[in-house]
Amino acid sequence: MLETDFKYIIDTFFTLFSITLIIFMVPGFAMLEAGLVRTKNVSAVLTINIMIYAVASLAFLLIGYKIAFGSLDSTTSSMWAVIMFQMAFVGKSINIVSGGVSERVRIIPLSIFTFIMGAFIYPTVVNFSWGADMLRDTFLDIKMYDLAGSSVIHSTGGWALLAALLIVGSRRGRYQERGVKVIPASNIPLVVLGAFLLWIGWFGFNGGSVGSISSVESADLVAKTIINTNTAGLCGAIIAGVIMYIRYKLFDITMILNGALGGLVAVTAAANLYDMYTPILVGFIGGGLVVFAVPLFDKLKLDDPVGALSVHLVNGIWGTLAAGIFIPSISLMAQLKGIVLIGVFTFSVSYIVLFIINKFFKFRADDEAQLMGMDINECGVEAYPEFKRAI
Amino acid sequence: MLETDFKYIIDTFFTLFSITLIIFMVPGFAMLEAGLVRTKNVSAVLTINIMIYAVASLAFLLIGYKIAFGSLDSTTSSMWAVIMFQMAFVGKSINIVSGGVSERVRIIPLSIFTFIMGAFIYPTVVNFSWGADMLRDTFLDIKMYDLAGSSVIHSTGGWALLAALLIVGSRRGRYQERGVKVIPASNIPLVVLGAFLLWIGWFGFNGGSVGSISSVESADLVAKTIINTNTAGLCGAIIAGVIMYIRYKLFDITMILNGALGGLVAVTAAANLYDMYTPILVGFIGGGLVVFAVPLFDKLKLDDPVGALSVHLVNGIWGTLAAGIFIPSISLMAQLKGIVLIGVFTFSVSYIVLFIINKFFKFRADDEAQLMGMDINECGVEAYPEFKRAI
């Protein structure tokens, strides 16, 4: 057998393995968000998660893929595997948006935005940074290093969410005169399950982004990427737990999980390049940032029920910078330029698109609908109809 | 290293990967069904799911495998992997039956039927269509193309369910004079989780059925099979959502998920042969069929709490036909013949077996037992004892 054939086979198989892990993130996001919102909004949040996977993936397959990469070809592993691998990413960035505006967003306008983001906005960002690169040789060319998308996926989702929060506004009754009304998560086991499905999916996300496992060097790289990814998650969880305990003598499990996810986002930009110990630092800082960012965004009245801004935007930025700080061959300036350009582009385009959609289909459910719950108003199906609601 | 050795190793590994994904369908079916039934029947439904996996798999290992395939040997990949791959399929067809008769079926008679179906009925169907083929050279020889079992697994399960519904009857109070009593799902997050575990399991189901990944061509085929499988699922979900919204201005999430599963069933017969776009059509039609079939079966007073007939029987048939319609090299007549023969065989044999078992052990729990719930009567363990039940 030819060596190239061997490589083709192995890398196709490995890509399929990675895809599978990444698609576990679909129920991962769904469970995480279903657990974090109130019971009256659970069916709606889940419907949105399914809708995003379906609409964004199809939009990317039919339109976005070509915008991002120009052509469908691949010689080193099966084209179908490569397309599907890229397709598996697109929903993630939109999930970040939908999570942050949950409990008041309506499904129809969000579906329209999902289509536009999956077909155009996200593919354009990919084009700039990983793909065909239409900006090459202009002064806007992005030379940022970003293995698996600290910026391209996570900040992009975060910036779009920021735009969405400005358009959609906060949940009914969240910011009152007497202060912020605390709205606790309704189902903690689902939050944990979702977070770990995301965590495991991340191995495919980052490991698969190495692109090949079919040489001794790349096999090493993939394995190192995965162990480093995991380490940053571990440390994000630990630091969030430690900070919470020091301040409150209590372990807030949702914050610990957000800390872990923050660490995972942060390490994503360069998990393949760090040695075994750097991800510890990257994760500690990432988890710490989450703990401080969550109450901060509440002070700014950016109402984000799942902590998506803190996890994805803040740590997407931190992770992209960290690559420039800890890896000598990566220019911190190039990283910074990438962060800023992606931020400006995504935020402004998303804002305009959201603004226009909002003229025709209001994103925000009115107060009465929010009071009854999005499930009854948008889905007609309650999530837990037989379970009696407590006061 | 010899090329045959290389292929043996890779294909064994790939089969193990596929097996793992398929076995995720065990909790997949379990969560889906646990979420769709009422809280008082959840432990019983889950017990049945575990029982099916245990009894059907053991029956197949000890008896059924030889009926289906004649011998245990395999030269192109490890015999153990091949046996286990086939074993992983058997429970699925019985799960289709158990899902459709849940909330009133008793465990003992169902266990007996599970044994007979796992040891004899399903293996015989496999023998006809994929296996040793005892009908070869008779006028009954089945020449149908069915990659991963639109007919062999899904219609087979569906026909057996139809027989079971005639024997078991509907749930207490379901069809009343004033019309159908709506019995909503009790736990939507579980339904979503289960549906996505099934969805991901399907990658192993269909991808693994290609049989080999160890050449460039077969690697391409496997990857194409998986992306096509996914596409049909996406489109099944989308169309179900669109139809529901047009008719009711509401997104019924359980119907959307059933639509997705319908698309997945439909594409299963020939996911490896379609180009990238045909699965879109196959999935749209599959998902659409589900939306119309669910209320239709209710009109026929076939009480199927999880929509198994609509998903598996209707789309098993549609998928098998679709292969004949869209793939020139597949004869539509051969497909039709396969559908009819499998239907006649499975339905009549299942009916007789169920009828006889029912003489000795009634399948249907009496009304009082259904009123208290199957959990207390069959398991002694309530699913959610600390959660207060709403009116």
Next chain:
Amino acid sequence: MLETDFKYIIDTFFTLFSITLIIFMVPGFAMLEAGLVRTKNVSAVLTINIMIYAVASLAFLLIGYKIAFGSLDSTTSSMWAVIMFQMAFVGKSINIVSGGVSERVRIIPLSIFTFIMGAFIYPTVVNFSWGADMLRDTFLDIKMYDLAGSSVIHSTGGWALLAALLIVGSRRGRYQERGVKVIPASNIPLVVLGAFLLWIGWFGFNGGSVGSISSVESADLVAKTIINTNTAGLCGAIIAGVIMYIRYKLFDITMILNGALGGLVAVTAAANLYDMYTPILVGFIGGGLVVFAVPLFDKLKLDDPVGALSVHLVNGIWGTLAAGIFIPSISLMAQLKGIVLIGVFTFSVSYIVLFIINKFFKFRADDEAQLMGMDINECGVEAYPEFKRAI
């Protein structure tokens, strides 16, 4: 390409595959335990599961790995994959401890013990049995065969749990004058989900422990290991169901799942060496032992809410012995010696460590805290705040 390169690549990939499956056991244990405890203790149990994964893994990476194996090198597959594979094991043995003392254990002292067990106790046991073997050439040298840790993981966890139960004591109100107070599981679907995530994880646990898949023989061995593992699980479930039905005419689903897990633990010592039929016997006995052990431990007032002693300690011992009984080349005496040495070492060291920690930080929450629930006292976050608690 060199054959050694090919093997390196394949075995690295295979190890990464196994790691992923094993890490599914993290949510597996978490869901299992969250489902088995009362609603008021669910967040605490989940927090402990996350803490264990984070603390034990980091402790093992930084300290324990070198104690166990001496050096970080690996020539046959990527060092990073090998390290992570070993890291994935460590949390499991501590999970056994935490599960058994749940609903009254406090998080801070348990975290300290987790660190010590992950950094020192477990690595030392590994050193004796699988690793650098500091006892070699002494009369204490352990020559036991233990493929994937019936003793090294499961009994070790079980012995440490026994020590912990003596220190921590039983849950408030569990053993009363009028007898044992039954405390039912609060969420059966989570128990089922958790058990199946563990089950599937076990394929990586045992299959991965074969160490290589890159020759025809080892591919066969891996496949056989996985099918045998599965068979023992099936039979553990079946026998538990049969015994329960014979005695009570009811199918206690939690016992059936414990039976399955018991079978899985038992086959772990030598799943690669058995023929296709021996695991049936090993699993039947394993599952049967669980059914009898659970009430027995209650008679001894060892209050173990999740059945960890019956599943892991009893079957860890049984599985290690079974290897000696059924495999001619394995000495039953060597197995016995290994069991006793590991037991004496782990129990006594754990007892001393737990005793000292307990002087400074009480493991057991006081009665009032247990009454309110560990969630409010330790986490500040209730697991299901919107769900009304039944009487």
Next chain:
Amino acid sequence: MKRVEAVIKPFKLEDVKDALAEIGITGMTVSEVKGYGRQKGHSELYRGAEYVVDFLPKIKMEIVVDDENVEQVIKTIVEAARTGKIGDGKIFVSDIEKIIRIRTGETDSEAI
């Protein structure tokens, strides 16, 4: 005005509600309660230990009516809720001194 309280078997709720609607009663407040009485609970099994569930699920209906309707309401409930088996439940009648409809401020009979 009187308050008629009925503790009934849960699956009878629909029937009783419909029967009351037929005699023109359209206001009521319902809650889930647990009953303890002559009807004995079932035994459950958990991990090899059997135990008895003492408290049985019941539905409590509260209907506030004018004095002249009390007898008819009682009769209707008894008929619709009776299965003849132990545990069918009880009806308690007590006095209500005053009623106010929050929306309009109407009181007593007008507020029912």
Next chain:
Amino acid sequence: MKRVEAVIKPFKLEDVKDALAEIGITGMTVSEVKGYGRQKGHSELYRGAEYVVDFLPKIKMEIVVDDENVEQVIKTIVEAARTGKIGDGKIFVSDIEKIIRIRTGETDSEAI
């Protein structure tokens, strides 16, 4: 002593509680109930079949007070709970003969 029972819309609980606290009422017992009345339930959709959810979630507050406070309590509740839309709920007043505080054994007005 009187028992004032108010059936109100769930999201008004917080407001009513605060309003009562302001007039010095600090003891009450609250439960979730389902109400059936003029306010009609919403319809839900499940698998292609629409159906009406008859019973609406309500909160029942029970406040036991001395006779002289009854009017003020009623007034406070009405003001705080009113939205003006159908389904705002009702207040029922009935007589209480005796009160005992379990902790101290105090009775009647002292036990409130």
Next chain:
Amino acid sequence: MKRVEAVIKPFKLEDVKDALAEIGITGMTVSEVKGYGRQKGHSELYRGAEYVVDFLPKIKMEIVVDDENVEQVIKTIVEAARTGKIGDGKIFVSDIEKIIRIRTGETDSEAI
């Protein structure tokens, strides 16, 4: 006939039920309620914000008895439910005019 209503701490339910059974009371209706009173709620933490849970879980028992048994029932409940700590709960006694046993149609004392 009288209705004795006791609002108690949830974990005392079993003790009170047993104590009542000992004095021959075998019928009662129980529900979960939330109490607001002198006993203050605990504070919880969520994502860096602390907040107080005002309403505490309590159990309400309703026991309808003949007039002559009222005192004994009260005494029994007080003894079994008392912990001496704030929040032990209250007992309210009110009048019941009529009782009907649905199964048999028996009324008043015969129906208890």
